[in-house]
Amino acid sequence: MDPIKYFTFSMIISILGIRGILLNRRNIPIMSMPIESMLLAVNSNFLVFSVSLDDMMGQLFALLVLTVAAAESAIGSAIFVNTFRVRGTIAVESINCIQG
Amino acid sequence: MDLPGPIHDILVVFLGLVLVLGGLGVVLLTNPIFSAFSLGLVLVCISLFYILSNSYFVAAAQLLIYVGAINVLIIFAVMFMNGSEYSNDSYFWTIGDGVTSLVCTSILFSLITIIPDTSWYGIFWTTRSSQIIEQDLISNIQQIGIHLSTDFYLPFELISIILLVSLIGAITMARQ
Numbered sequence: 001m002d003p004i005k006y007f008t009f010s011m012i013i014s015i016l017g018i019r020g021i022l023l024n025r026r027n028i029p030i031m032s033m034p035i036e037s038m039l040l041a042v043n044s045n046f047l048v049f050s051v052s053l054d055d056m057m058g059q060l061f062a063l064l065v066l067t068v069a070a071a072e073s074a075i076g077s078a079i080f081v082n083t084f085r086v087r088g089t090i091a092v093e094s095i096n097c098i099q100g
Numbered sequence: 101m102d103l104p105g106p107i108h109d110i111l112v113v114f115l116g117l118v119l120v121l122g123g124l125g126v127v128l129l130t131n132p133i134f135s136a137f138s139l140g141l142v143l144v145c146i147s148l149f150y151i152l153s154n155s156y157f158v159a160a161a162q163l164l165i166y167v168g169a170i171n172v173l174i175i176f177a178v179m180f181m182n183g184s185e186y187s188n189d190s191y192f193w194t195i196g197d198g199v200t201s202l203v204c205t206s207i208l209f210s211l212i213t214i215i216p217d218t219s220w221y222g223i224f225w226t227t228r229s230s231q232i233i234e235q236d237l238i239s240n241i242q243q244i245g246i247h248l249s250t251d252f253y254l255p256f257e258l259i260s261i262i263l264l265v266s267l268i269g270a271i272t273m274a275r276q
Contacts, residue, residue: 005116008215009116009149017123018204018207027181037139040142040166051155052220057247070263075266
């Protein structure tokens with residue numbers, strides 16, 4: 001019964017993250033927060049399985065995912081700040097330069 | 101941790117409730133600074149979960165990296181771009197928003213029905229990891245160190261290259 005409780009919470013956080021990304025209509029720096037919460041839910045799943053299976057690989061992989069999340073968040077913040085400096089607006093609809 | 105059964109269960113349920121409230125606060129609050137701080141609450145709650153599950157190093161790393169670095173970066177980005185515009189006129193849901201909410205809710209309910217019905221204990225007993233080291237005499241951090249330097253050596257080096265590349269990229273973008 002114990003892993004099921006942890007799965008439930010990480011599943012709720014992951015689905016809230018999906019919903020937060022898809023229903024974000026306001027501005028761009030808000031969009032990085034549900035992405036981090038989805039990565040967090042995946043981390044939590046790795047750790048739940050690592051504790052249940054008595055295997056250390058899950059904790060190691062969770063550490064690697066943590067590091068990748070940190071790198072991605074740094075690059076994302078740099079891109080957002082530069083976009084704001086160039087465009088002057090942070091509405092999600094204004095990011096359409098790649099459109100054909 | 102070696103807590104008695106009921107205290108462990110009460111702590112898990114309490115932390116889970118705070119976690120779900122924080123997650124709802126991240127997506128539903130209108131002020132972006134409140135969302136960023138409730139993301140910090142979610143990260144701290146998950147750290148406490150990890151401490152309850154005997155994963156002390158990952159809990160400490162999560163507190164340092166996620167709360168101390170990523171959350172601070174997010175709050176900086178939010179405060180830097182705050183006050184320009186909020187596009188407050190978009191409170192009405194479109195048809196696409198309704199379809200998305202329907203899909204998310206259906207995924208949630210299907211997962212709620214699937215997860216308790218799966219026989220996780222059947223899956224657990226069929227997998228056996230090859231343990232080359234006695235795991236009782238070595239602490240958690242020593243096990244992580246041993247695995248990082250023997251099995252996970254290549255991912256360790258690749259992670260350092262990823263961090264170097266992201267550092268160079270962020271500095272290059274910030275210089276302009």
